Amino acid sequence: MMLVLKILLFGNAEERKILEEALLQPLKKYKITFDIHNLSNPQKFMKNYLFKNDYHLIVMCSDGNTKYIFKSCSDTPLIHVVTGIMSFPPTAEEIDDKLMRNPELASFFSPGEYTVTHRDCTRKISHMDIDYIRRDNDKTIIHLTNGETETTSKNIGKVMSEINREYFAKSSPGLFVNTRNIYKIHNSSSRDYKTVELKSGAEVPLKSIYFDKFRDAYSLSVARVASLKVLDD
Template identity: 60%
Template sequence: MLKILLYGSARERKILEEALQKPLEENKISFSFRYLSNPQELMENYLYNRYYRLIVACLDGCTAYVIKGNGSKHDYYIAKGTMSFPPTSEEINEKLMRNPELAGFYSSGEYTVAHRGLTRKIPYEEIDYIHSDDKKTIMYLTNGDKEIISKNIGKVNDEINRRYFAKCCIGVIVNTRNIHKIHRSEKNSRVIEFKSGAKVLMTEGYFEKFAEAYSMSVSRLADLKALDD
């Protein structure tokens, strides 16, 4: 569960809570809020307390945020910055929801691969894309590894959670949560680039259907602006 500390006046905390609650729920993040208005208590008891991984505060008319490390890293503050007040859904998604340090709080699910009596569970966030290879399917992972699945891609497509995956061309399904950017390559194609640096080609004929699936996956039509870059 993601423990979040909201700092500010009662009115400011209510505004921050209302802005954060919807994207947290849409991304299926289990969370709880704690409220604080005493600056001395914030500095003495909470700013350096790793129990609250995310602090969101109203300061000087802006929304300030701090994302803390999980205790296994040398850097105490992983990310910090400001947003407008109240923060827009675009700011929350870009600066908080898509921050990799909060990925562990996503309950996105996993895919189970069985091979010679052994099973391996692969979290969705570790999958970049899935590619058809005749009667088998190859799963390309964010760390550069591949997983060969003894099923055709149609079967795999039925088994994955389509909230996180979308078809971009014949025989290729991509993880929309791991997309970094999409840009035009040639007249009849576009390139999907993942956060890991991997790339796949999307044919223009699939663009409209992909855009619809992508917008449903990320829960915000505003993200579609990336498709036109």
């Protein structure tokens, strides 16, 4: 069954319009099915919406900032609430980092899958669960965010022709990194290499000659060039 992200925008008409325009593109980009409702009445908001879990995400303008609330949504009592603040209007980088990448939205994503077939079984792997892909002679090893690996007899050229390349950028010969799972890029003692640190804690090499193309691929996939900083250790 397809999950629908129920969103409530709270504020005056102008504020809600600004918030909706800011949210529409990233929601569509990440292929999240959503349903947006609007509300301007403070009393109704406090009484009927703030303390109930009818909506997964509430976004509002308050005190010159954008405030958001993620809530669990089920027939059971409210389990947890996640809150945060962005600027108003929120930037594309803030929305990507604080909303689109928030674990609370994980079940609403439609990131696509890569299918690995063996003689006795077939496994579908979500693109978001892949950290990086590397060549192993004529085979290819897919490294997952949970530390597991999946090996396919296909060579890496074949794998990369089948997978959604919007997610992956080449970091060194025979190695492709999931740009959406990058945490930091570190300088290293070698001029020829930098180090890509992934959210899972895994680290892979980034050859300096690939850095510009790697950065461009990253910025195209998540639209936040400013946050891809090379950090000195």
